Amino acid sequence: MNQILPNSFRSGPDERGHFGIFGGRFVAETLMPLILDLEKAYAAAKNDPAFRAEMDGYLKHYVGRPSPLYFAERMTEHFGGAKIYFKREDLNHTGAHKVNNVLGQIMLARRMGKQRIIAETGAGMHGVATATLCAKFGLDCVVYMGAVDVERQQPNVLRMKALGAEVRPVTSGANTLKDAMNEALRDWVTNVHDTFYCIGTVAGPHPYPMMVRDFQAVIGQEVREQIQQLEGRLPDSLIACIGGGSNAMGLFHPFLDDSGVAIYGVEAAGHGLSKLHAASIAGGKPGVLHGNRTYLLMDPDGQIEEAHSISAGLDYPGIGPEHAWLHDVGRVNFLSATDTEALDAFKLCCRLEGIIPALEPAHALAKVADLAPILPKDHLMVLNMSGRGDKDLASVAEHLGGKF
């Protein structure tokens, strides 16, 4: 059966927050009025040139944008095929792409008069970015983080505390990102009158997936300009890791209607797709969790299953609803990389490029290792280097038995 494809892949969501069957607003009634307020406030801010100008100013002078588009020369030579570029989101203030979105949401929270900010975090990068901007703007900040992640991401816990945020370890479920999100939603329901929930990825109830995408789209917009300057044309392929999928969506979205650009999203295959993993497209099916319908890991009764990944940032049993839709319509190709493949790519990147990648983009890098060698030398491939790996050194060292 032929699927009817849309005229544009960039027109979603509809007014009710749907990307095809995905997305929506599956939240408790207590939150619904606030979510409608948020949608209105965001629509007004988006059309306000002063908001945009203020944001651009902070992106330039505080975040340090534009981030470089860097030719990874030795990596390219090593694989002997496609010409590989890294979009250096790891060089942003706070060390990852997360800050792009947090800046937008915190500016919106200020417009809405909210003094208290809550966030969930997995690897801690979103938590650090939120703590950072709350410090800058003098807002109260509470970050929910699974107790397991608090252990494996100690450097980021210390950063958040230094920045004045309260880190609340979550001890329900598997004590990871999913459970932190449940706890943040419970806080929000309780403190809805003064609290803004700063969601870290392109998931949650509408308008979050759209709003976070818009704030992250600066990544792909810059790549379009930078690659034109460097190569005089658009790239042939894009690749990024996907947990919830915000760095990937930020890179992909401005290119969705460029049919000549192949797009690859890389999920975390953990111990392997037949074992414990976090690849919700490869191993899940559509369901409803955390405010949206999307691909989820679950059992036959619809109970959500625990994800597993070496990377705390990818350790989530779902994926943003727009990614789910882009998978179903065939615009984005979803691949997956195991813990071991990501560790190998991590080591390779350190040695060949002098860049310590976060374990999250190391998953994307692992698939570059599969794709690049069989592509021609004039194939331009852009990888989103979504974050730096300092936070992961202790856990990588442990996995490698202390031998880098």
Place this chain on the structure above:
Amino acid sequence: MTTRIDTRFAQLKREGRAAFVTFVMAGDPDLATSLQVLKALPAAGADIIEIGMPFTDPMADGPSIQAAGLRALHAGTTLHKTLDLVRDFRKDDAATPVVLMGYYNPIYIYGVDAFLADAKAAGVDGLIIVDLPPEEDAELCIPAMKAGLNFIRLATPTTDEKRLPAVLANTSGFVYYVSITGITGSASADSAAVGAAVARIKRHTDLPVCVGFGIRTPEGARAIAAQADGAVVGTALIDALQKTLDADNRATASTVGAVADLVAALAAGVRGAEQAAE
């Protein structure tokens, strides 16, 4: 269409008292004990029974109900088995209304049409689905109405005048007013504020209004029952059940009795209330 819920409220109106609505979790701590608890509820004074459908990620519930759901899941409870439980309960009780309460995903995975048909056949009368606001009515609310099940909506302190008509539009059976902004079992309901809120809702609907979240004691139940058409107690019952479990979360000889005793005390509170003049 008249459901057991409509019949029960009509009967209580004739008696001039509010409904006592009890919430217990299906399969907590195991399916056999859970059935015994259910069977004990009407005799102890429950007018309407809400049965929780356990879910791994109950985002509107506090620690007690979260733990109850996990105990039920560890004991092997599934949505199919929850419906079996209702079917078994119905063998001895054709009158007490049963409302299933929970989250949407297990129903979505079961298949909406199959679930509604099976629930109706098992003897379910209504549904309360926490994460389906009116904006998502097409998912389950409208199909449930067509299948002859009441879809009971939650109204909250944040549901303002402008939004209330939308919340009430496809609601049937009763309206469930959530007396606090928060999760289950987290704070105490203020009966004066509840009275005002119930009056506000009643300006928009003829449906009975029951109040839940934050009622723990016979006195609290009496105060709320004086202001509303029903008082819902959940967390306090779950806590009473939990206290009787052994170190491995298994039921003991006192489990069913502990719940029934508290239900009896709470029911006496509700029955002692003088209802506000309408």
